[in-house]
Amino acid sequence: MTTSRDLQPRCTFIPPWLADRVASAQVPVDRELRAARAAADRSARPALAGGTAAWTVHDAGSTTRLPGTPVRSAGQPATGDEAVDEAADGVTATLAMWAEGFGRDSFDGAGAPVSLTVHYGADYDNAFWDGTQLVFGDGDGRVFDRFTKPVDVLAHELGHAVVEHTCDLAYEGQSGALNESVADAFASCLKQRVLGQDAAAGDWLIGEGIFRPSVQARALRDMAAPGTAYDDPELGADPQVGHMDDYVDTTDDNGGVHLNSGIPNKAFQLAAVAIGGTSVEGAGQVWYAALTGGAVSSTADFAQFAAATVAAAGEHADAVAQAWAQVGVEPSAAGGASRPGPDGSAARTLRVERSGGFAGRTQSAEVDLDDPAAGDLRGLVDEAGIATLRAPADPTPKPDMFVYGFCVDGGDVVRVPEHLLTGAQAEVARRVLRTADGTR
Template structure:
């Protein structure tokens, strides 16, 4: 689950002097934890007929329960309902779809016309909004710290953007790749708002969730792409913890390794690149970032350095090597202290290499091995290549279970739980692991 409000902020609210606020925050944290366990796996949707691209929005009302999806209250083309949250969600979903279609030629999140689903009035004064792998879900806020989460178009764009990331690179929601996942969502959310307002990079406020706080909070937004660490400074919420450069990178095990905290670093890099290029952000830096995601130019576990390398390369491909645009992107990453990775680092495995990783268990141990693809018999290679299409649903990773990741160039990059893999596949993976580990020992 990707929630717009980070857990560290909600934890601070559980100590709020007002019992109603502290209770709302506690309930939100409890629900969030449940959703992390139950997070749905989305199934791509393809248009059945050849029609001109158009949004397919469906808004549901959870009626302040946590039952999803809720009752359908507005479909594509229906008139406004008069329910502010319903109509705000409908309009913001449309604004996000329009950005993707009219600026980047992408038909919805998956490029194939996937319907846009949203549920409003989720939970009892629920203090968050999230993408559950299938739909956007929005709480009404507690009314004292947070307003309704549909009230900010960039928050809606942010949640939808997680669906776009999921449909492309699917950045692992942990550590630096997780921070990049959050950052890309912030970038797209900001682009949606900027385009809706017709603002250039110089005119934009670069805030995520401006107006989401009530007047009782000392803060202007959840995050600032232009100046991470300055969005709020409140007696109850504390100070915005986001770093603006690698010099202040936060090494933590909370919040999935600081995904909402360290996203400030790539956020600021995008802001610097966008303002350095100038004009409309979606025409400059936005196209570069989009190219990296849509073109799958990084691996799902990419770190900041790998992403920086990919954006510099993408800027050269789009605007020309040595262009002012490419220079602006390179300078932006240098300003935040991220050095590009060495050639090939952070990219999918080489074409002639099979990489196998087994991790998990209560101890969290990791075993990794690589073998030349030529070392496998043709039926073995074919079995691994087809694995992504044949693996059973029960093979999803589970808490404390063993997980396998298999990479073969750009043909295979899959992570599955050991409990759902066929015996013959497990035997093959273990054999590859043993061969790779023996090879490493011989080299040593």
């Protein structure tokens, strides 16, 4: 049986609303990165300098057991496995950015080795940081492609690790949206650094390369124009917002962390362009100083975080304050309360919900356990103890991990973070959610 360690994602990449529309998916790889790879043979490229931190890529072999089998470590040659080698290139480049751009040695600032796992799960549409491990699924090949393809996905997840080891922003409401946004900000810093771009030249797309070519999408998120990254018949339109006038109060996605992160995302993009130069040397330095300066609490809201960035901006304080003003945030040391996290909503028979993840999608499905088509699902539900399931003592979600909700016979929804599911509960969720895609 799968253990809780087997299912231990922490900071995921896919938002819950995308999970609602897909059932499995990803976008075409970074165009410019692909062009660069086509222009030079992969094995002939010079290695990117990194910090002192060691790293190891593991192969989960399409299981959910972590960390998997070690397959490549720092200093070793390419293996020929695309996911393994993309993860190796990505972690090398990301550690180099943190070391050379911010003087930070690994995610903890003290040279901690980085453990990565690829080929996680079967058709797994996500990437996450679980507090120990960077984990990447291969996507379903229908909507999503490999999550190692765009280098900014890996940089985003390692950004969550940096947040955890600095101000540890709580993953719900506004503080959770800030957690997501900071990860996106440093992911953009990395992508632009790899491409040799300054802030003005950057495309500010996050996850370009996540969706398959058939999906009508430029990327998963657009920091410069939140809400415009995709508009697809199956996925719908990108629902992210970019101004406080449009702030979304919701119980899904840990209080809309992927929806509302567009607001601070846009503020970072505006500040980076206004300050000028590269994002690493400009706005990135300001945001990093705010993260590490002690003025940002774990429950900080947008106004508090904005105040910390203005205070850290020095000669660029006016530009940073104006960037926040353009998204409707007034910097304030007092700030306001973070928006609440998710609560339950009723359903009938057995209803399973899944929200969160890197894409911030919400997926749900409901089944009649007496329906012959349900097969042996009732027995599995009994084995998993779903009817008597109680919320865990510490239901705190982990960044970019999924949160599952179970509702039996119209009762309250019991929410369980992915890393706390038993193997049987995870299988029940997988089976029920598959019905949303018309399969059993």
